[in-house]
Amino acid sequence: MSITQLSLLEQAVFVLAALVLFTSFALLGQARLLSTIHLFAWQGLALALVSSLVATATNEPHLYLSALLTLSLKALLIPWMLHRLVRRLELERHAEPLRHPVMVMLAGTALVIFSYWIVLPIERLELAATRNIIAISLAVILIGLLIMVMRRQAVIKVIGFMSMENGLFLAAVAATHGMPLVVELGVAFDVLIAAVLFGVFFFHISESIESLDVDRLNRLRARDKS
Amino acid sequence: MSLLTITVFLPLAGGILLAFVRSSTVAGWINVGLSGLTLAASVALALGVLDSGAYAVPGFHLDAFNVYLVVLTALVGLTTGIFSRPYMAFIRLERGISAKRMRLYHSMYQGFMFTMLLALTTDNLGVLWVAVEGATLATVLLVSLYRTPESVEAAWKYFILCGVGIALALFGTVLVYFAAQHVLTDPAQGLIWTRLHQAAGRLDPAVMSIAFVFLLVGYGTKVGLVPLHNWLPDAHSEGPTPVSAVLSGLLLNVALYAVVRFKMLVDGSLAGTPKAAIAGHLMMGFGLLSFLVAGLFLHRQRDIKRLFSYSSIEHMGLMTFAFGIGGPLATFGALLHMLVHSLTKSAIFITVGHATHIAGTQAIDNIRGLIRTQPAVGWGLLIGVAAIAGFPPFGVFTSEFLLLSATMQSWPWLTVALLMGLAVAFAGLFRHLHPMVYSAAPDGQQAVRANMLPVALHLGLVLWLGLAVPPFLARWLDQATLLITGSRLL
Numbered sequence: 006m007s008i009t010q011l012s013l014l015e016q017a018v019f020v021l022a023a024l025v026l027f028t029s030f031a032l033l034g035q036a037r038l039l040s041t042i043h044l045f046a047w048q049g050l051a052l053a054l055v056s057s058l059v060a061t062a063t064n065e066p067h068l069y070l071s072a073l074l075t076l077s078l079k080a081l082l083i084p085w086m087l088h089r090l091v092r093r094l095e096l097e098r099h100a101e102p103l104r105h106p107v108m109v110m111l112a113g114t115a116l117v118i119f120s121y122w123i124v125l126p127i128e129r130l131e132l133a134a135t136r137n138i139i140a141i142s143l144a145v146i147l148i149g150l151l152i153m154v155m156r157r158q159a160v161i162k163v164i165g166f167m168s169m170e171n172g173l174f175l176a177a178v179a180a181t182h183g184m185p186l187v188v189e190l191g192v193a194f195d196v197l198i199a200a201v202l203f204g205v206f207f208f209h210i211s212e213s214i215e216s217l218d219v220d221r222l223n224r225l226r227a228r229d230k231s
Numbered sequence: 232m233s234l235l236t237i238t239v240f241l242p243l244a245g246g247i248l249l250a251f252v253r254s255s256t257v258a259g260w261i262n263v264g265l266s267g268l269t270l271a272a273s274v275a276l277a278l279g280v281l282d283s284g285a286y287a288v289p290g291f292h293l294d295a296f297n298v299y300l301v302v303l304t305a306l307v308g309l310t311t312g313i314f315s316r317p318y319m320a321f322i323r324l325e326r327g328i329s330a331k332r333m334r335l336y337h338s339m340y341q342g343f344m345f346t347m348l349l350a351l352t353t354d355n356l357g358v359l360w361v362a363v364e365g366a367t368l369a370t371v372l373l374v375s376l377y378r379t380p381e382s383v384e385a386a387w388k389y390f391i392l393c394g395v396g397i398a399l400a401l402f403g404t405v406l407v408y409f410a411a412q413h414v415l416t417d418p419a420q421g422l423i424w425t426r427l428h429q430a431a432g433r434l435d436p437a438v439m440s441i442a443f444v445f446l447l448v449g450y451g452t453k454v455g456l457v458p459l460h461n462w463l464p465d466a467h468s469e470g471p472t473p474v475s476a477v478l479s480g481l482l483l484n485v486a487l488y489a490v491v492r493f494k495m496l497v498d499g500s501l502a503g504t505p506k507a508a509i510a511g512h513l514m515m516g517f518g519l520l521s522f523l524v525a526g527l528f529l530h531r532q533r534d535i536k537r538l539f540s541y542s543s544i545e546h547m548g549l550m551t552f553a554f555g556i557g558g559p560l561a562t563f564g565a566l567l568h569m570l571v572h573s574l575t576k577s578a579i580f581i582t583v584g585h586a587t588h589i590a591g592t593q594a595i596d597n598i599r600g601l602i603r604t605q606p607a608v609g610w611g612l613l614i615g616v617a618a619i620a621g622f623p624p625f626g627v628f629t630s631e632f633l634l635l636s637a638t639m640q641s642w643p644w645l646t647v648a649l650l651m652g653l654a655v656a657f658a659g660l661f662r663h664l665h666p667m668v669y670s671a672a673p674d675g676q677q678a679v680r681a682n683m684l685p686v687a688l689h690l691g692l693v694l695w696l697g698l699a700v701p702p703f704l705a706r707w708l709d710q711a712t713l714l715i716t717g718s719r720l721l
Contacts, residue, residue, distance in 0.1 A: 126437040135409070146402060150395060162391065169398045176405045181412055184405070185419055188357030192401070195364045199394065202371060206387055213380035222384040225465045 014062040018179055021055045022141045025175055026117070029148040032168055033113055034106060038099040038160060042087050045164050049079030052171055056178045068183045074193050075174065083167060083200050087160060090204050094211060101158050109155055113148050120144040138179040145172030159210055159217040163203045170196055234276040235291055238301065239348045241269050242308075246341035255323060255333035259316035262337050266309040269344065273305040281707060292354035292425050295710035296566075300488060301351050303570060307480045307577045308344045310685035314581045315340070315473035317682060321588065322471060326377055336376060336471070342369040343477065350485050356422045357408075359489055360401050363453060366482055367393045374470035385465035392462040393452055400449025400489075406442035407496065410434045424492060431499025439500040443510050446493045447517065453486035455544045456551060457521040467540035468593065472584035475536055479543045480577035484569055487547060490514070491554050495715060498557075514555030519648060521548025526652045529659025534593050535583055538663055539576065542619060545656050546572045549649075553634045556641055559720040563712045564633030567700070571626035571693050575618045578689035582611040585681040586667070595663050600672025605679065609668050611686045616664050618693050620657045626696030 011019075028048040035041045053076035060068035091097060103109055120143040124136045149172060152165030177184045184192070207217060214221050245265035252258040277298045280286045286293040293301075323333055343366055350362035367390065375386035404422070411421030414433045420426045427434070452459040467475040497510040525545035532538040546568070553565035585608045590598040602609030618625035631653065638646045695701070700708075709721045 123441060126441070127435070128437065139406070139409070143402070146398065153391070153395065159387075166391070166394055166398075169395065173398060173401050173405065176402060177408075181405060181409045181421075184357055184408060185355070185422060188355065188361065188422065191358060191361030195361055195368065198368050199390075202368060202390070205372070206375075206383070206390070209375060209378065209383045210387065213383045219387065222387060224381050225384055225388070225469070 012062065014058055018055055018058050018062070019137065021051050021058065022138055022175060022179060025051045025055070025171065026141050026145055026148075029145050029168060029172075030110070030113055032164065033109060033148055033152055033155075034103060036100045036102045038091060038096055038101075038158065039088070041161055041164055042084050042091070045087075045168065046080050046084035048168060048171055049075060049081075049084070052174055052178075053080060055175065056183075059178055059182060063182050065182055067186050068178065070186070071178070071183055071189050074189070078193055078197060079167070079171065079174075082197075086200060086204060087164070090207055091160060094207060094217070096160070096217070099158070101156065101161070103155070109151070113151060116147040116151060117144040120147060135180045139176060142172045142176035142179070145169075145175060148172075157218050157220045159207055159219045162219060163200075167196070167200070233288070234272050234279065235286075235288065235293070235352065237272040238269060238276050238305070239291075239345070239352055241265060241272065242341045242345040242348065246338050246345060249341055250334060250338040252334065252337070253330065255330060255337070256320065258334065258337040259320065262340060263309070263312045263316055265341060266305070266312040266344070269348075270302075270305040270309045273301050273348075277302045281703070284710075287354065287425065290354055290358075291352050293352060294714055295707055296491075296714050297351045297488065299566075299570070299707055299711065300484060301348060303484070303573055304344070304347050304351065304481050307477065307573055308347075310688060311473050311476045311480070311577060311581065312340070314476070314584065314682065314685050315471075317680065318473065318584055318588070319471065321679075328376065332376060336373060339369045339373055340473070340477075343373075347481050347485050351488065354424050356404055356424055356427075356492075359492075360397070360404050363400075363450070363486060363489060364394075364397050366485070367397065367453075370466075370470075370474060370478065370482070373474045374466045376471055376474075377469070379469070382469040385462075385469035389462040389466040392459065396449045396452025396459060398449070399445045399452075403442040403445030403449060403493070406438055406445065407434075407493070410438040410442070410500075424496075427496050428499065431496050432502065434496065434500040436501050436504050436506075439497050440506065440509055443493060443497045444513070447490060447510075447513055450486045450489045450493075451517060451551075454483055454490065454547050454551060455521070456517045456548065457524045457544065460521065460525070460544050463544060464537045464540040467543070468534050468536040472536070472580055472587070475540070476577040476580035476584075479540065479580060480573040483543060483547050484573055487550060487554070487569070490551070491715065494554065508557070511555040511557045514551050515642075516555075518548045518550070518552030518555055519645070521545070522552060523548075523648065523652045523655075526656035526659060529656055530662070532663070533595055535587065535595050535598060535663075535667070536580075536593055538595065538660070539579055539583060542656070542660065543572075543576055545652075546576070546619075549631070549634065552649075553637065554715075556637055557716060558637060558641060559712050559716050559718050560633060560640065561637035562716050563708055563720045564630050564637055566708045566711055567626070567696070568630035568634065571630055571696055572619075574689040574693050575615060575625070575627060578686045578693075579612070579615040579619060581686050582608060582615055582683075585679060585683075586612060588679050588681075589676060595667060597673075598667045599670050600668075600676065602668050603672045604676045605681065607683045608681055611683055611690075613664065613668050614690055615686070616660050618690060620660050621653060624694065624697045625690075626693040629697050629700070 056072035120140045149169030280298045346362045346366040408421045412418040455463040553561045
């Protein structure tokens with residue numbers, strides 16, 4: 006299906022989805038901790054916009070609620086909590102240059118292509134229109150995973166985790182016009198609790214290894230090898 | 232209030248209540264009482280469901296498959312609660328755990344029970360996901376309860392790995408919802424399992440098979456399937472022993488339950504296409520891999536709780552494999568195996584809790600002469616391990632025998648792999664067990680106060696199931712088999 010056949014609103018949804026993917030790449034490459042948190046907030050904002058656009062396009066009022074939820078949770082509350090934690094742990098100036106930036110970026114690109122390959126078998130006409138969006142959200146999820154694998158700093162790992170969650174939300178909103186309200190509230194609740202728990206863990210980890218470089222958490226890894 | 236409401240929401244209310252109880256002695260007793268009430272309600276509920284077949288209220292759905300797991304969950308919750316009361320009182324003194332953290336422990340114990348029961352009874356696949364993720368959130372701070380560097384590391388790994396896994400499962404759930412929206416007349420019901428099951432034949436096969444891969448990887452992380460099992464031995468070995476017992480006995484089962492529910496939908500959707508059995512084949516592959524790898528890992532363990540957590544991975548692999556084969560015989564065997572494995576493994580973890588208390592360490596090399604120091608604990612461990620290794624006349628033997636016959640019928644060559652895996656696991660368990668139980672006890676090792684009643688109850692039930700599966704239970708499991716595979720065994 007050609008993109009010009011879609012209504013303007015739907016095209017705007019695609020543009021914003023692409024923007025979410027773009028911020029994922031930016032998260033992958035950003036070395037400075039504070040800038041990473043800001044980028045994550047921008048990603049949340051783009052998601053909230055996607056959600057409200059879909060709400061307008063499909064005339065489903067409960068999506069406005071989830072847009073509001075995303076805006077307050079992903080674009081404001083969680084970034085603010087992370088910001089506060091970083092200040093309390095005195096990590097404002099922390100920067101961790103990415104190792105092998107070219108390879109990592111290429112890997113990110115490969116993940117995008119892989120996502121498009123995954124959705125190829127979906128051929129039925131009424132499903133094929135949303136294939137693009139599913140591929141993009143899968144790519145956001147996988148890049149979030151890549152961030153968690155490549156970055157060593159605990160706060161950035163958590164941001165990778167939360168951006169995976171963003172990819173899921175994108176899939177739910179753009180491909181299925183949002184999950185039922187009870188599920189959406191449940192998921193938002195879980196994300197919030199997870200964010201709070203991560204905060205607790207930062208303190209435990211920095212107490213036990215005096216840094217947040219979680220690659221140094223390796224006491225148990227040796228157990229199976231000895 | 233219906234029995235269902237009581238069974239599911241009593242633990243939630245209890246968890247909130249226990250967050251405010253200051254005295255940890257009182258909290259321990261309340262914990263036992265609440266678990267007892269939950270068990271009573273679940274038994275009454277199960278009797279009702281058995282009489283009338285399925286039972287549904289909006290949002291919830293009970294049939295033979297999940298109601299037996301509800302009773303099992305409530306039972307293990309109660310017996311572990313009985314064990315946890317004196318044990319945690321001892322741990323509290325020994326490790327100097329603050330009253331605040333004990334409050335967290337009791338509150339989250341009930342919170343965990345709530346998420347398990349909600350995941351089992353809900354009809355909504357989205358709520359199922361929320362509940363399974365909630366179980367991680369409830370237990371992650373319990374794993375790090377001791378605040379040692381090791382336990383913080385284990386909890387962090389548990390949190391991250393299960394979080395990632397469960398995120399992939401949510402993506403699979405979204406895809407299922409996506410497929411359902413184009414089929415159901417009311418798209419808002421696209422996550423209601425009963426509706427989906429009725430309409431399974433019309434769900435788009437391509438979308439459903441992609442979805443199943445994500446669901447299997449996602450919930451499979453929680454089942455502990457290799458290669459996503461890394462969190463499991465760490466979380467089991469570093470957390471408090473009652474937590475290991477409920478994680479092994481309940482959480483792994485519930486995650487597998489979720490996979491099987493989705494497999495039923497995918498099988499319905501793919502029936503008649505060239506790739507009809509793809510879901511089963513995937514499960515067989517992952518299951519067999521976990522079974523064999525975990526059996527080998529048993530040999531190199533030095534920590535008693537890690538040893539038994541690898542044994543859990545091995546048994547979960549076997550069950551996943553059996554559900555993957557799919558016929559009535561294999562499914563019946565897998566359901567029975569879920570039951571006996573939970574009972575035996577939680578009994579073993581309770582005994583291990585007492586054994587580590589006696590020896591003052593979790594290192595296998597330093598646990599010696601249990602049978603001389605305290606015969607009840609020594610025998611408990613010996614019988615428990617004999618049962619889990621699949622010795623007759625225990626129930627694990629019965630279910631493994633059924634699984635082997637089922638494999639022999641449909642995949643004869645894989646029987647060889649299964650038998651080898653069982654032998655390797657057997658050797659791996661007994662080479663560690665023998666010195667722990669029999670050799671000379673170190674000087675000054677003393678018996679501790681141990682309540683072996685939960686262990687005796689569990690092992691007694693497993694023995695009963697091995698000698699003769701009572702007719703009502705056989706009928707019950709047969710109904711569940713009918714539900715999953717579409718044909719009866721008996």
